[in-house]
Amino acid sequence: MQEETILKKYFGYSSFRNGQKEIIQHILNNEDCLGIMPTGAGKSICYQIPAIMLSGITIVISPLISLMKDQVDSLNNMGIPATCINSTLSDSEYLQTIKNIQYDIYKIIYVAPERLLSENFLSLLDFINVSMVAIDEAHCVSQWGHDFRPSYREIPNVISNFKNRPTVVAFTATATELVKNDIINLLKLQNPYTLTTGFDRKNLYFSVQTPKNKLEFLLDFLDKHQNISGIIYCSTRKNVDNLFEKLLANNYNVSKYHAGMSEKKRNISQEDFVYDRTEIMIATNAFGMGIDKSNVRFVIHYNMPQDLESYYQEAGRAGRDGDNAECILLFSRQDIITNKFLIEQSIDTNHQSEYQKLNEIIDYCNTSQCLRKYILQYFGENPVFENCEFCSNCNSSIEITDITIDSKKILSCIKRMHERFGSGLVTDVLKGSKSEKIKSLKFDSLSTYGIMKEYSKDTIRDLIAFLIAENYVKTSGDKYPILKLTEQANNVLFSNQKVTIKKKIEKIIKPDIQKVTKNPKENLNFNPDLFEILRKYRKDIAKQNNIPPFIVFADISLKQMSTYYPTTVDNMLKINGVGELKMKKYGNEFLEIIKKFVKENNIIED
Numbered sequence: 001m002q003e004e005t006i007l008k009k010y011f012g013y014s015s016f017r018n019g020q021k022e023i024i025q026h027i028l029n030n031e032d033c034l035g036i037m038p039t040g041a042g043k044s045i046c047y048q049i050p051a052i053m054l055s056g057i058t059i060v061i062s063p064l065i066s067l068m069k070d071q072v073d074s075l076n077n078m079g080i081p082a083t084c085i086n087s088t089l090s091d092s093e094y095l096q097t098i099k100n101i102q103y104d105i106y107k108i109i110y111v112a113p114e115r116l117l118s119e120n121f122l123s124l125l126d127f128i129n130v131s132m133v134a135i136d137e138a139h140c141v142s143q144w145g146h147d148f149r150p151s152y153r154e155i156p157n158v159i160s161n162f163k164n165r166p167t168v169v170a171f172t173a174t175a176t177e178l179v180k181n182d183i184i185n186l187l188k189l190q191n192p193y194t195l196t197t198g199f200d201r202k203n204l205y206f207s208v209q210t211p212k213n214k215l216e217f218l219l220d221f222l223d224k225h226q227n228i229s230g231i232i233y234c235s236t237r238k239n240v241d242n243l244f245e246k247l248l249a250n251n252y253n254v255s256k257y258h259a260g261m262s263e264k265k266r267n268i269s270q271e272d273f274v275y276d277r278t279e280i281m282i283a284t285n286a287f288g289m290g291i292d293k294s295n296v297r298f299v300i301h302y303n304m305p306q307d308l309e310s311y312y313q314e315a316g317r318a319g320r321d322g323d324n325a326e327c328i329l330l331f332s333r334q335d336i337i338t339n340k341f342l343i344e345q346s347i348d349t350n351h352q353s354e355y356q357k358l359n360e361i362i363d364y365c366n367t368s369q370c371l372r373k374y375i376l377q378y379f380g381e382n383p384v385f386e387n388c389e390f391c392s393n394c395n396s397s398i399e400i401t402d403i404t405i406d407s408k409k410i411l412s413c414i415k416r417m418h419e420r421f422g423s424g425l426v427t428d429v430l431k432g433s434k435s436e437k438i439k440s441l442k443f444d445s446l447s448t449y450g451i452m453k454e455y456s457k458d459t460i461r462d463l464i465a466f467l468i469a470e471n472y473v474k475t476s477g478d479k480y481p482i483l484k485l486t487e488q489a490n491n492v493l494f495s496n497q498k499v500t501i502k503k504k505i506e507k508i509i510k511p512d513i514q515k516v517t518k519n520p521k522e523n524l525n526f527n528p529d530l531f532e533i534l535r536k537y538r539k540d541i542a543k544q545n546n547i548p549p550f551i552v553f554a555d556i557s558l559k560q561m562s563t564y565y566p567t568t569v570d571n572m573l574k575i576n577g578v579g580e581l582k583m584k585k586y587g588n589e590f591l592e593i594i595k596k597f598v599k600e601n602n603i604i605e606d
């Protein structure tokens, strides 16, 4: 049987995706292979189809114990005999499985790397004919990957135990040169056919947002995206628990997942989400490796992840079915401080490489270039386009605000306090607090005392966080970090270096006004800010004319105006409820308000 026939017969798909056929053919030629393909590209089929076609057994090594059973069930369902060996098997199940393997019942055996070295398994290798060893998530072999597993280093020893060396194939979504070389060298691949399918996931809309209040942003987003599946990643278990409670309280149908939960609870959570019993999964990065749920429509990172590789892997869990999906990273300066703190706290890692990775993801969050291009370049590709027109940067303009004066006030205050205090006390001095502590330290006589009294404490703290994140200020000490100035700060204070904040303003593309309908129940995605302005104006007009507001324009008319943003008389007349007479009476004033709003809010024609 041909590969295509098998694809249709067992998997029900009519054509191969990019790269699948090439890998399959090289495997069938007994060549070692390394497939570097993004999450969702369809790596499993690359080894499952040759496994069916080869004469012997295929062993698949995967770190994803939770997933093995699902994979095996789904293969069995398609009529492909498969099994798995991992720590979840009872002793009797294990012995039965080993017996069945000896009777040559299976074509594919999934094995956890930790199980490879067990006596039972090794002695089994003398009896069976293994045609191929497929290593999934092969970056786990490399310390440069984000998911290092020491047991992966044992794999080549096991392979050397075979009577006849099988074809060895490895798959990963991580494409950096360091990881790639490690995979080839450490797994001892022999002259492998290497295929990188390209990392672009055209159906994913990438977006970096810096909302003032992340929770409000999230609730607003979820309100507008109801009844669809999505994952929200948080950096810590505590954040997961907190957010879970908040979304429950807001009546969302949510699951949560983190390593602090019992295995049983985690499995229930995962199944609820995978089988669409809950719509939203809130999780740490412990969740999702290899989860085969194709209809995830959004992945939101509530906190900045550790590095771009993990980000792309996690975000890549959206839209595996090929339909459009959104990947949103919520960025705050506090995330940088937290991540720096976590790096400092870790004892046995390579701090320098961790910092480099951190800086790369901070750059991603700050860049004003196309986000897709940035990611693809990070993975070593050279995209031909300048702008993908399908990410938040291609859809935004950049507003630069000069904050040199405020920065000087803060930096000079830190200096005058002899760089011996933390951000709480510095904020109090700038705000002009009358606390005993400030009096006793005589900080109320500093020239910077009360110099920012018109600002809220939160604003001052945000500015300090920005100065730390951008390396104007560094912190030292763990429990009560002290603020100290850097060389860059001196340039600001004494050499006229400017400090600027870049803010992205996302463009809103007007929907086509020809599509306006007369359906009063239509669920419009209207702009609530414009709606409020128009409503207020309508109220004033109604009062002046002594008529009820809905006689001026009904709510549906205002909602349509806030959706389609008409700026000409012709277009205004297309709005439901705007006839010639009303247009004459009130239309022009409403038009002027909409024009002003459109100009100020970056709303553009498609």
Ligand code: ADP
Binding pocket: 013, 014, 015, 016, 017, 020, 037, 038, 039, 040, 041, 042, 043, 044, 045, 292, 294, 320
């Ligand atoms: P990866 O391991 O690369 O993240 P998977 O192997 O889990 O991706 O495949 C992702 C999804 O794509 C699965 O639902 C799979 O069934 C589907 N898929 C794989 N190959 C094809 C294909 N040729 N046509 C359609 N769907 C496919």
